[in-house]
Amino acid sequence: MSLRPLFVTQVYEASLAAGPGFAPFNAALADACRMLAAEDEAGRRWCREHGYRGYTSYGSLTDLPHRGPEFADLKRLLDKHAQTYAKAMNFDLARRPRLDNLWVNILKPGGGHTGHIHPHAFLSGTVYVEVPDGASALKLEDPRLPMMMARPAVHADAPEAERPFVYLAPKAGTVLMWESWLRHEVPTNAAKSERISISFNYA
Template sequence: MSAQAPNVSLHFATQIYRAALAPAASPLVQELDGACRSLAEDDDAGLDWCEANGYPGYTSYASLDDLPWRFPVFGQLVEQLDRHVASFAGTLDFDLKGGKLECDSLWVNVLPTGGMHSSHLHPHSVISGTFYVALPEGSAAIRFEDPRLAFMMAAPTRRNPANRPFVKVTPEPGEVLLWESWLRHEVPMNEADDERISISFNYAWK
């Protein structure tokens, strides 16, 4: 890894926040696991949307917007997320001008073997993230794309992985990742023999 030259200043850094919320075997993670699997079986509207849109596995994104009301454990999760989002917002040096960041959407993702989520971003939000519930061996990592990628032209490969145009992060169950909502990301093919379960969310400036 090369050292930064003394006459070079760093600008436009892209930050990704990672923290452990609870051990994988904790009651919080186990209860969320059960709730996610139950939704994947019983949410007919969500399952119909997934089938109609060619979405692999299950997501509640287009069918349910009241998970903290339906399952109190999702409300408990949001309470913990609020603290981490506030910490990340401080690191990003946001001037919220007396306002605050609030969770305005939260949804379940159950990705089967062979499933993937194509590259996308989250418009109309400030901070987005994912809490990881179940990641069996072989589960896909999440891959982030440098927002400057389209402008890199014929740039050579960079030695330092932190400076490369794509960064893979392999989380653990019970961990949360946060990033600014404009950061494009994807989930490559899930090669695990079981389902990869996560809960994604957006925070807006209120």
């Protein structure tokens, strides 16, 4: 007998850390993220109103690549990764993937982000800037869960592709990208310091 893996969910993973000059670039990104957190009053207000433990520019700033050279450089890098991912997925596109939004996340200890998807985009992802020991992984949910009905649980040592949830533990420089309909969340940050990441959508 044989099994045919159909309708596979492909998650893209790469690392900026392999490139030259990563350490100073990543340090500059971290500084730029913290500068936004200090100066973006509208963003801090959005975080208070929505119970976000830390800072995110998601509800306040939509033009980060125009606000600092670090974000502009990051956009150029992410554009290449998005194009590589789209090609690997065999997408029939009339144009290259276009960055629709880019936002900073600084998650304090004890903070998290509940399960969600990213409407109005087709590729979404996150690049990780600072990931201290104990920081949250990215939790991905099997998109078939709502339709599984009476499906039995799987063994604890089941292959990653058969688990209902998969936890990806990134490092500084890790780029993760997935199709925007894939439900995901950030569990509680158990680290003793901030977890910094930059998320994005391509449309």
